[in-house]
Amino acid sequence: MSALTVTGLNKSFGGLHVTRGVNLDIQPGERRLIIGPNGAGKTTLFNLITGELTPDTGTIELFGQDISKVPSRDRAHRGMARTYQIITLFGKDTIIHNVRLALLGLSPTRWNPWTDLRRHGRFTEQGHKALARVGLSHIADRPLGQTSYGERRRVEIAMALAQEPKVLLLDEPFAGLSIDERRDVHKCLMAIPRDVTIVMIEHNMDVALEFAERITLLHFGEVIVEGNRAEVVNDPRTREVYLGH
Amino acid sequence: MTAMLTANNGTRLAVLGLALLALVTLPLWMPGIYYVNVGSQILFYAVFALGLNVLVGYAGLVSLGHAGLFGISAYATGYMLQLGAGHSVAIVVALIVGVASMAVFALLSLRSSGIGFIMITLALGEILWGLAYRWISLTGGDNGISVRGRPAPFGYSLTDPVHFYYAALAVFIVAVVMVAIFVRSPFGASLMGTRDQPRRMNALGYHVWMIRFYACLFSGLLTAVSGILFVYYTNFISPQTLALTSSAEVLLMVISGGPGTLLGPIVGAALVVVIKTVVSGFIERWNFLLGAIFVAIVILVPEGIVPGTVRLWQLITRKRVSAPAANAEAASSEAAP
Numbered sequence: 001m002s003a004l005t006v007t008g009l010n011k012s013f014g015g016l017h018v019t020r021g022v023n024l025d026i027q028p029g030e031r032r033l034i035i036g037p038n039g040a041g042k043t044t045l046f047n048l049i050t051g052e053l054t055p056d057t058g059t060i061e062l063f064g065q066d067i068s069k070v071p072s073r074d075r076a077h078r079g080m081a082r083t084y085q086i087i088t089l090f091g092k093d094t095i096i097h098n099v100r101l102a103l104l105g106l107s108p109t110r111w112n113p114w115t116d117l118r119r120h121g122r123f124t125e126q127g128h129k130a131l132a133r134v135g136l137s138h139i140a141d142r143p144l145g146q147t148s149y150g151e152r153r154r155v156e157i158a159m160a161l162a163q164e165p166k167v168l169l170l171d172e173p174f175a176g177l178s179i180d181e182r183r184d185v186h187k188c189l190m191a192i193p194r195d196v197t198i199v200m201i202e203h204n205m206d207v208a209l210e211f212a213e214r215i216t217l218l219h220f221g222e223v224i225v226e227g228n229r230a231e232v233v234n235d236p237r238t239r240e241v242y243l244g245h
Numbered sequence: 246m247t248a249m250l251t252a253n254n255g256t257r258l259a260v261l262g263l264a265l266l267a268l269v270t271l272p273l274w275m276p277g278i279y280y281v282n283v284g285s286q287i288l289f290y291a292v293f294a295l296g297l298n299v300l301v302g303y304a305g306l307v308s309l310g311h312a313g314l315f316g317i318s319a320y321a322t323g324y325m326l327q328l329g330a331g332h333s334v335a336i337v338v339a340l341i342v343g344v345a346s347m348a349v350f351a352l353l354s355l356r357s358s359g360i361g362f363i364m365i366t367l368a369l370g371e372i373l374w375g376l377a378y379r380w381i382s383l384t385g386g387d388n389g390i391s392v393r394g395r396p397a398p399f400g401y402s403l404t405d406p407v408h409f410y411y412a413a414l415a416v417f418i419v420a421v422v423m424v425a426i427f428v429r430s431p432f433g434a435s436l437m438g439t440r441d442q443p444r445r446m447n448a449l450g451y452h453v454w455m456i457r458f459y460a461c462l463f464s465g466l467l468t469a470v471s472g473i474l475f476v477y478y479t480n481f482i483s484p485q486t487l488a489l490t491s492s493a494e495v496l497l498m499v500i501s502g503g504p505g506t507l508l509g510p511i512v513g514a515a516l517v518v519v520i521k522t523v524v525s526g527f528i529e530r531w532n533f534l535l536g537a538i539f540v541a542i543v544i545l546v547p548e549g550i551v552p553g554t555v556r557l558w559q560l561i562t563r564k565r566v567s568a569p570a571a572n573a574e575a576a577s578s579e580a581a582p
Contacts, residue, residue: 050448065549076450088445090438101438104431105449113463120431163449 003028003197004049004167009058011041011048018044019221022058026167026214034201035150035232037242041071041221042201043085043185046169049199050082051075062167077106078224079166083156083173085201089144093224095155099127102159134188134202145220150181157188161196168192170200174207182207205243217242222236259472262540268414272407280523281410282478287518288413289474292420294498294510296467301496302505303428304460305440307363309492310350310370311468316487323390323429323482324383330398340469351458358443370492377484387573389483396435397539403477413474420467425507427463435461501542503549512550 006024008164018041026032034042047053049060049071058070090098100123104110109120131137134154153173160168174182184208191197204207215232218227225235231236272281294316300306321342325335354365377384384390395403405410427433438446439453447453476482498517503509525531546553
């Protein structure tokens with residue numbers, strides 16, 4: 001059974017077709033890279049898969065279950081997590097509180113208005129474990145405002161990992177990072193176990209190609225090339241619309 | 246660091262203890278009953294402001310129609326008493342009507358956030374104000390509804406201003422404790438998350454709309470409680486209580502004190518009530534003074550009096566701590582060859 005299956009996905013904003021009949025079949029444990037020039041519809045595809053946007057037509061299946069009509073928040077409960085291209089964190093809080101919120105999101109405790117959140121020690125413990133996976137547990141109590149851009153990227157990944165997702169969607173996790181920060185994030189991603197299927201949008205081909213097993217090239221909302229690394233890189237259409245050489 | 250945190254907690258507890266002592270002994274040291282009544286007003290307006298702060302401060306939803314909800318509870322109390330119901334029944338009905346009205350408000354206004362939410366709550370508040378004016382058979386129109394007497398829980402008659410003050414104080418303390426527990430709870434954390442990053446919260450599995458809806462109900466409950474205290478205090482309710490100016494006034498209490506803080510709305514309520522009732526006796530153009538104070542707050546402490554004062558205090562104490570250290574450093578560098 002496929003981890004994620006997208007069939008005939010179409011989305012238009014007025015007269016602009018942002019995805020046209022997109023089909024994806026991603027196997028459990030696979031590392032899939034989505035590439036394409038700016039405006040190809042990559043982030044829109046992520047927004048459709050996570051339910052932040054509703055497709056005009058087409059279906060999305062998560063481990064064989066049709067989730068096309070499932071609200072975005074419930075997809076998180078079914079094992080789908082994501083990070084954002086533009087870092088979207090809780091800037092006034094500490095790193096550990098950000099991760100605690102991720103953990104709380106999947107727990108019925110989130111409705112509890114009676115007890116002090118700090119008394120629910122398991123969220124803090126699990127949060128520290130998630131932060132340890134991205135190498136940030138030593139600064140867990142630091143306010144987010146006092147962290148570097150690279151650390152924030154890793155907090156985003158820690159939040160997603162804390163939810164123990166089955167399918168993880170990473171939207172440009174290396175964007176805006178220095179060489180050292182890229183290396184740290186790359187290390188985090190490589191350490192994610194195979195029971196997590198990863199779909200990643202990335203422009204930085206050096207790190208992304210090393211990470212991905214299969215690659216999908218989007219252009220004007222359409223899948224134009226799909227295959228393994230060698231197949232996609234050597235395809236003349238990839239060179240024409242994306243690599244440019 | 247730990248010692249500093251313990252010291253801060255100690256200072257905070259000492260300040261809170263002193264404030265509580267001052268509130269409990271207020272009727273003993275206030276110069277007259279008039280000021281005890283001012284104290285009662287501060288307390289029930291503080292409960293009102295705490296209720297609005299749940300939305301403005303913790304949910305990021307600015308309501309300009311809360312006076313309508315405040316008035317509905319007050320009218321419900323008055324109307325039930327007019328029908329011959331006892332105080333207990335009138336209070337319970339007023340609470341139910343207040344929370345149910347908030348639920349309707351929320352169903353209509355939570356379709357939007359930001360400016361949209363403000364405009365819908367403003368419109369709903371104005372509708373209630375218009376109904377209070379025009380539905381004369383129910384509300385008495387311009388003449389309003391007079392309420393006779395005050396309850397006497399456990400034989401403790403609230404007709405006496407000092408007794409009423411203590412009843413208001415008890416309700417106020419319960420409200421403060423409720424809000425304090427609420428904001429520290431997992432639900433409170435979820436609510437503040439929806440204020441800061443609703444899109445992210447949704448992706449993390451939170452039902453953003455439902456969280457906001459429950460927050461509205463809690464806000465409605467506190468607003469209804471304050472409306473009931475208000476009608477028993479004044480023994481009268483008229484459409485003026487539901488007017489936009491009343492909604493704006495309580496919003497100013499929250500904003501001036503410090504939205505998203507526990508103490509801010511209380512300080513804001515005290516400021517507005519004191520200027521409206523006490524200072525207005527000495528200064529004819531008290532509105533001008535109130536406006537000038539708000540301008541000063543916005544310029545000097547835009548985050549509100551309470552968080553702004555804390556920030557300024559920290560700035561001063563940090564300078565005090567760093568100045569001797571800097572002097573010592575300068576002295577040692579001068580002494581060096």
